[in-house]
Amino acid sequence: MIRTGLTAFLNGQGEKYRGQKIGMILNHTSVTPSMDLSVDVLVRQGYDVVALFSPEHGLRGHVKEGQHISHETDPRTDLPVYSLYGKNKVPPDDWLKDIDVLLFDIQDLGVRFYTYIYTLANCMHAAGSLGKEFVVLDRPNPITGKRIEGNPLDLNFASFIGNYKLPIRHGMTVGELASYINEEFQFNADLMVIKMQDWERGMWFDETSFPWIPPSPNAPSLDMAIVYPGTCFFEGTNVSEGRGTTKPFEWIGAPYINASEWKKRMDAYPLDGVLFRETVFNPTTSKYEVETCFGLQVHVTNRETFQPVKTACAMLECLIRLHPGDFSWIQLKDGRYMIDLILGTDEFRLALEQQSPVIKWLEKQEEQLDTFKEKREKYLLYGGETL
Secondary structure, three states: OOEOHHHHHHHHHOHHHOOOEEEEEEOOOOEOOOOOEHHHHHHHOOOEEEEEEEOOOOOOOOOOOOOOOOOEEOOOOOOEEEEOOOOOOOOOHHHHOOOOEEEEEOOOOOEOOOOHHHHHHHHHHHHHHOOOEEEEEOOOOOEOOOOOEOOOOOHHHOEOOEOOOOOOEOOOOHHHHHHHHHHHOOOOOEEEEEOOEOOOOOOEHHHOOOOOOOOOOOOOOHHHHHHHHHHHHHHHEOOEOOOOOOOOOOEEEEOOOOHHHHHHHHHOOOOOOEEEEEEEEOOOOOOOOOOOEEEEEEEEOOOOOOOHHHHHHHHHHHHHHHOOOOOOEOEOOOOOEHHHHHHOOOHHHHHHHOOOOHHHHHHHHHHHHHHHHHHHHOOOOOOOOOO
C-alpha cells in the first residue's frame, strides 16, 4: 500500500520534530488517508505548529490563477497564514525568525510551469539562509516519474512559472526536485525528504489508490493533468484553453476557429495516443466569457505513448497556418510574451512565426536533455524505469 511522506511523518518519522516550532507550507491537498488536513492532525497530536504559508490559489485552493492572495488567520487553528502569492513570493526573515523547521506538503502536477515547485524552492532557499531545517513530505508525480519531455529552460526567460533549467515534464517528485535544486544550484539548505512508501516511477496517479483532489481550480482530473504539459501553451495565446468550462485544458478553441479544418489538419499529423474531436463551448469565465468558441477536444487514447508537448506544438503550428490573421500571442505589460515564459525561450514563438517546422525544433531541444537526465539520476528516490 502506497503511503505519502505525510503518512510516514505521522507514523513515526516526525517524532524528532516534537518540541520544535514548525511552519507548514501547505494547501488543501495536504491531507491524510482519512482526508483530514495535515495541520489539524499535527496540532491534535501535539506538534508545535506556529505558522502556515499558502501558495498560489490559497490555503483552501479556491482562488483563481494569478490572483494575489492576502494574509489571513486560519479559523480552525487560529494560526497566522502568510501568503506566498502576493507581495512576497519569498518569505522574509521576520516571518521565519520564530520557526525551527519548515514543512512542505503540497500535491504537484509534474510540470515546469506549475508554481508550487517555485514556492518550495523559494522557501527552501530562505530556510537555508537562516539555518532552518527544511522538510519535504513527498507525494506522487501524478503523470509518472519516468517521462521527460520538452525543451530545457533558457535562464534568460526564468520566471515564477519556469526556472532551474528544467524541461517541461521533469519526471520527478517534489522531494526529488528539492534535492536536485538544493545541490545543483547550491542552496545548501538543511534538507530532509520524507519518502513515500511503495510508490514506483511508472505509476499514474489513478494507480496509487489516492482520490484526486484538484491541486488548483482548473485541474479537475487526471485527464487534465495528462494533457496539461502541452495544452498549457494556449495560455500564451488568444485561444481559450478551456478555463470556465468543465474540461479545462482539454477543450481548446476560439470564436474565429474553423474546427473542422483544424481537425482535418491535426488528423494528418503522425501523433501517437491521441484523437481530436470537434467541440463547441461557451466559457463562463476567462477568455471569451459567454462567447461561443469552436475548437477541438484532446482525447488521449494511450497515455503511455501520448506526447503532450509534441501534440501541442502541432496544434499551434496547424492553427497559426489556418488563421494567420486572427491568431495572436498575449503580450505582457512589460513587453514580454507570455508564451516565451511558458516555454522558457523565444525560439518556439519565432520558429512558428517564421513557419519553421516546430516539431523539428522540439526534437533538437530534446536532444539536449541528456545532461539533465544524467544530473537528475542521483536524486531519484524511487525505483522503476526512466524514459
